[in-house]
Amino acid sequence: MYWEKEIETLDRTGLEALQLKRLKTTLNWTANSPYYGRAFRELGIDPGGVETLADVKKLPMTTKDDLRDQWPYGFLAVSRDELVRMHSSSGTTGRATVVFHTANDIGQWTDIIARSMYMTGMRKSDVFQNMMTYGLFTGGLGFHYGAEKIGALTIPAGAGNSKRQIQLMQDFETTAIHVIPSYALHLMSVFGEMAVDPWKDTKLRIAFLGAEPHSEKMRRKLEDFYGFKAFDSYGLSEMCGPGVAFECPFQNGLHIWEDHFLVEIIDPETLAPVPDGEEGELVLTTLVRDGMPILRYRTKDLTRILPGPCECGRTHRRIERIKGRTDDMMIIKGVNIFPIQIERKLMGIPGVGNNFVIILERAEFTDLMIIKVEVQRETFMGDLRQLEALRRRIVEELKSDILITPRVDLVEPDSLPKSEGKAKRVMDNRKD
Numbered sequence: 219m220y221w222e223k224e225i226e227t228l229d230r231t232g233l234e235a236l237q238l239k240r241l242k243t244t245l246n247w248t249a250n251s252p253y254y255g256r257a258f259r260e261l262g263i264d265p266g267g268v269e270t271l272a273d274v275k276k277l278p279m280t281t282k283d284d285l286r287d288q289w290p291y292g293f294l295a296v297s298r299d300e301l302v303r304m305h306s307s308s309g310t311t312g313r314a315t316v317v318f319h320t321a322n323d324i325g326q327w328t329d330i331i332a333r334s335m336y337m338t339g340m341r342k343s344d345v346f347q348n349m350m351t352y353g354l355f356t357g358g359l360g361f362h363y364g365a366e367k368i369g370a371l372t373i374p375a376g377a378g379n380s381k382r383q384i385q386l387m388q389d390f391e392t393t394a395i396h397v398i399p400s401y402a403l404h405l406m407s408v409f410g411e412m413a414v415d416p417w418k419d420t421k422l423r424i425a426f427l428g429a430e431p432h433s434e435k436m437r438r439k440l441e442d443f444y445g446f447k448a449f450d451s452y453g454l455s456e457m458c459g460p461g462v463a464f465e466c467p468f469q470n471g472l473h474i475w476e477d478h479f480l481v482e483i484i485d486p487e488t489l490a491p492v493p494d495g496e497e498g499e500l501v502l503t504t505l506v507r508d509g510m511p512i513l514r515y516r517t518k519d520l521t522r523i524l525p526g527p528c529e530c531g532r533t534h535r536r537i538e539r540i541k542g543r544t545d546d547m548m549i550i551k552g553v554n555i556f557p558i559q560i561e562r563k564l565m566g567i568p569g570v571g572n573n574f575v576i577i578l579e580r581a582e583f584t585d586l587m588i589i590k591v592e593v594q595r596e597t598f599m600g601d602l603r604q605l606e607a608l609r610r611r612i613v614e615e616l617k618s619d620i621l622i623t624p625r626v627d628l629v630e631p632d633s634l635p636k637s638e639g640k641a642k643r644v645m646d647n648r649k650d
């Protein structure tokens with residue numbers, strides 16, 4: 219049931235003592251990096267002066283802009299000879315950032331991926347098909363190493379090439395996959411085209427969903443279609459990549475591996491800590507990283523700590539599934555809206571297809587939100603009154619949740635642009 223029982227179930231006192239010890243080591247080490255060395259001197263911080271975990275608040279926060287400004291090597295705490303790997307952020311917003319790893323860093327990362335996969339029930343007997351992009355993106359190699367560490371037969375399928383993916387699943391009896399949720403949704407129609415029934419014609423039993431926030435409704439839709447149990451995976455390249463937090467079999471929040479990361483949740487406006495249970499921005503400090511330690515990194519991801527212990531017996535706290543990035547928030551007519559709210563509603567309405575896109579336009583006096591929604595083929599071929607009824611239902615349901623009235627256009631299945639990486643959900647055409 220546990221990959222590393224002792225560390226996964228360590229009591230809070232023990233876990234916090236371990237965190238403090240590792241934080242102290244990290245700080246002494248971090249002072250070697252040109253960036254933090256300078257920051258410590260300028261701010262008068264003594265890296266050896268941290269006595270409690272609460273002292274972390276005295277340390278400077280780090281942002282994506284700081285990483286960009288130090289391009290490419292300003293955050294290194296070791297010499298370049300010690301490095302064995304470079305990865306890069308996917309550049310969701312603006313220019314990408316690079317992250318470097320020593321052999322020890324790769325080992326630590328591999329451990330938490332193996333621990334996470336094992337937690338969901340993946341074993342040596344599984345056949346794991348990794349449908350993420352290999353390369354600079356961390357979703358490929360990160361999971362790959364973890365799966366091999368467990369001893370599972372690992373198929374480095376990479377992203378895209380949908381028909382081949384399905385063929386691989388059938389030929390090699392794939393039992394576990396790692397996939398971006400919007401791509402898994404898109405793949406459903408390819409299964410249809412190929413007349414392959416995932417319940418009958420494949421052995422799929424586990425899916426790791428990563429790289430983009432998704433709703434509970436989306437998870438259930440995928441589970442119903444594929445017959446697997448789907449687990450949410452959270453990570454970011456600045457920390458290592460996937461494996462920072464992961465769902466256990468109870469699928470109720472993601473255990474964040476606190477022996478590797480020190481967790482804070484802050485108010486993104488005031489930067490003050492928020493109490494456990496309240497939503498805010500996730501801020502992380504690496505505790506076991508040598509090549510490029512990062513202090514108090516502002517992830518821009520919004521979540522909260524779920525109070526109370528988990529039934530699985532792990533003591534590492536759980537974060538709620540990511541609601542979105544502070545960058546993804548749309549402000550329309552003064553209302554704050556996240557794409558995931560729209561996804562959640564759409565996925566719960568029968569007849570809605572597998573893709574949608576949100577377009578924001580500025581009209582003369584007001585902002586318009588236009589949502590193009592693919593419908594299922596049977597619905598699209600049906601009569602017009604039925605389609606109009608569906609359109610109205612979508613408008614009403616969205617309005618009750620997001621408090622503004624969007625314009626909804628229903629479109630043919632597979633007519634919206636598909637992406638093999640993260641889905642581009644929002645097109646903001648408003649000009650300031």
Ligand SMILES: [Zn+2]
Nearest residue numbers: 466528530532
């Ligand atoms: Zn649990």
